[in-house]
Amino acid sequence: MSDFLILLVYTAILFVLGVYLFIILPISYFEKRRKSRADLIFKQVSKFPIEHKHYGQKMLVAIDLELNNICLIELDKIPKGKENHSEENFKYLKAEDILKVELFEGGNSVTSSSRSIGGAVVGGALFGGVGAIIGGLGGSTKSSATVNKIEIRLIVNDKLNPIYDIDFLNGEIDKDALSKAYDNISKEARTWYGYFEVMIKNTKYGFEETKEKDVDLIAKLERLISLKDSNAISEDEFNILKKDLIGK
Numbered sequence: 001m002s003d004f005l006i007l008l009v010y011t012a013i014l015f016v017l018g019v020y021l022f023i024i025l026p027i028s029y030f031e032k033r034r035k036s037r038a039d040l041i042f043k044q045v046s047k048f049p050i051e052h053k054h055y056g057q058k059m060l061v062a063i064d065l066e067l068n069n070i071c072l073i074e075l076d077k078i079p080k081g082k083e084n085h086s087e088e089n090f091k092y093l094k095a096e097d098i099l100k101v102e103l104f105e106g107g108n109s110v111t112s113s114s115r116s117i118g119g120a121v122v123g124g125a126l127f128g129g130v131g132a133i134i135g136g137l138g139g140s141t142k143s144s145a146t147v148n149k150i151e152i153r154l155i156v157n158d159k160l161n162p163i164y165d166i167d168f169l170n171g172e173i174d175k176d177a178l179s180k181a182y183d184n185i186s187k188e189a190r191t192w193y194g195y196f197e198v199m200i201k202n203t204k205y206g207f208e209e210t211k212e213k214d215v216d217l218i219a220k221l222e223r224l225i226s227l228k229d230s231n232a233i234s235e236d237e238f239n240i241l242k243k244d245l246i247g248k
Contacts, residue, residue, distance in 0.1 A: 040083040045071050047092055054192060056167040061192070067199050068095050072154075072164050091164070093156055095199035099218055100155040103193045105186075106147045107229075113197040114155075114218070147182065148172040150189050154196065155218055159246045162221055166192070220245055 038055050042062060051065040060073035072091040100114035150169035155162055168189040175182050224245070228238040 037080075037083060041073060041075075041078060041086050044084065044087040045090065046087060047071070052192075052195065054166065054168075054188070057170055058167045059165070061166055063195060067195055067202070069093070070095070070098075070199075072166075091161070096203040097157045098154060098196055098199050098203075099157055100153075101193060101196035101200060102153045102155075103189060104149070104151045104153065106149055111193070113200050115200055115203070145175055146172050147175050150185055152189060152193055152196070155221065162218075162246065163225070168192075217245065 034057075035055055038053075038060055041060060042050060042053055045062050048064045048069040048071075050062045050071075052063045054061040056075075058075055060075065062071040062073075063069060070093040072093065073086075074089070074091075077089040078086045098115075100112060102112035103110045147169065148171060150167075152166040152168070154164045154166065156164065169185050173179060173181050173185075221242070224233075224238060224241055227233045228235065233241070
């Protein structure tokens with residue numbers, strides 16, 4: 001019996017070592033490699049001193065202390081080995097360029113903030129409330145106990161590329177009270193949402209508010225996103241309609 005217990009203990013130890021060597025250690029290694037590459041890219045930001053950084057798997061984001069400047073970096077546009085010469089692919093924005101920020105969890109809108117006219121929220125006032133929920137990001141939750149995607153969507157004053165999605169979670173995790181991973185990711189996403197909301201609210205009073213035609217453009221763009229994400233139109237149709245819309 002004692003030999004059996006010893007064998008059982010050794011088996012358990014080998015199992016734990018196997019999990020560490022073949023699962024935990026590789027994940028930790030590749031995560032460090034990913035962050036090191038991101039830091040190298042962040043060093044190329046030259047237009048303002050960075051105070052806050054977000055290390056997304058698809059998007060890097062940098063902002064300054066005063067919340068006046070933003071740099072968005074889409075990683076799929078940065079070839080490996082070209083990190084030291086990547087700034088030409090960066091998107092620099094001023095706080096007043098942000099027209100709307102929206103937080104999504106599992107593809108569902110959690111909260112949003114936008115520049116407005118006469119106190120009417122952009123999107124909601126023009127589409128009978130649709131603006132508050134359209135533009136889902138394609139994620140879905142299997143149950144209320146899990147979530148597989150957390151993202152922030154920015155709509156910015158740029159006719160060529162008005163929409164940027166900032167990823168915080170790509171992969172299913174538990175949402176229960178014991179899930180520190182969910183709490184940490186959710187907290188980070190809400191913190192960044194807060195940064196962008198402050199930018200919007202601060203520029204409301206320092207700059208002329210969005211003109212009505214610009215508000216209408218934002219709402220129509222949101223409607224197009226909703227149609228694409230619900231598969232009512234194809235990706236090609238979406239691109240054609242978007243080009244036609246922003247070209248006017």
